[in-house]
Amino acid sequence: MSTGHPSSPAARFVLTISAGSAESLTAYVRGLSTFLSGDPRPGRHPFPHTVTLPGVAATLLNFRRCAPHRLALSAATLAEAADKLISFTEHTSNPHSTAPHGLYANVIHRSTFDEDAVASQDRDYLLALAASGRHEQLAKLWSVGFPVDWRHVYPELVAERPVYLPPVPLDRRRYWPHAPEAASATTTRAAAPPDADDRRRPGNKSSQLVAELTNLPTALRERRLCDYLQDRIAVLLDYPDGERPHTDRGFFDLGMSSIHLGQVRQSIIADTAFEPSDTSAFEHPTIAEFAAYLARELAAHSESEIAPSDSVVHGPDATEPAQALLPHTLGEDDIDRLSAHDLERALIEVVS
Structure with a gap:
């Protein structure tokens, strides 16, 4: 991958990242650091020659919305940016300890600064900070909620086109009510509720998922498995209530790690008694592809138990x-x- 360099060797820009939760921020920073460091898997860098520091800075500063959990840093090269992001992931237990490393993290649910009240002299001050190379101060100001007009601070980035970067999960919410639980569930099982471990035990014939899949045709079986995987991944990645991951994006692009994939695999084993191969997530790297794989394997797994007719x-x-x-x-x-x-x-x- 081309690391790209600004037009001037001394050019340095602030990079800003934000997410709806601390977990989402950490997951996205981890994915972005891997992306900027260079991902060896084919097809992960569309148009790699366009991924330059000015392009990345313009995308993050001018084409991404601000969310409560913020992280700001400055960098002169993509390699420096990747190193700082990696350093942040190593200090997630105490994000505020990252300031000595040039990483400024804060949570801003409601800014104390009035964006409409920012005077022209304030904008001139921000421009003077950039002109004098005080990018760290700019990063600090943005991280504490000060409204920074980055197009005014870095006018040289206005002409830069946005580049592909790993997507930040959107804050999509569903507002229709959940179906009420059957009344019989509270009356017939109240005296002796089933043991939670028994419900999750591999091969348990009372598994709700297996029961639902048994008589479904192929198309509906894959759709049900997509819902199942979306629900599991949404919980692991701490999606807001009602938000679910896209089925056509790679697991890496969703911000998942090998640990997350292992947790999903264990859930599948517990809920279906089927054990996916260790490389199945890499061979079927999206939710839709993995659901189709599971549908085929589960059908073959239970074929001997279904009497032909x-x-x-x-x-x-x-x-x-x-x-x-x-x-x-x-x-x-x-x-x-x-x-x-x-x-x-x-x-x-x-x-x-």
């Missing part, structure tokens, strides 16, 4: 497996008597 269901009261329900074999009256759920499963089985 060539019979055709002729109505809603028949006892044959639901996957044999094919609309073109039924009469109009039979189709009219099908429930919406059975009809949807039959149609998906035909087109999948």
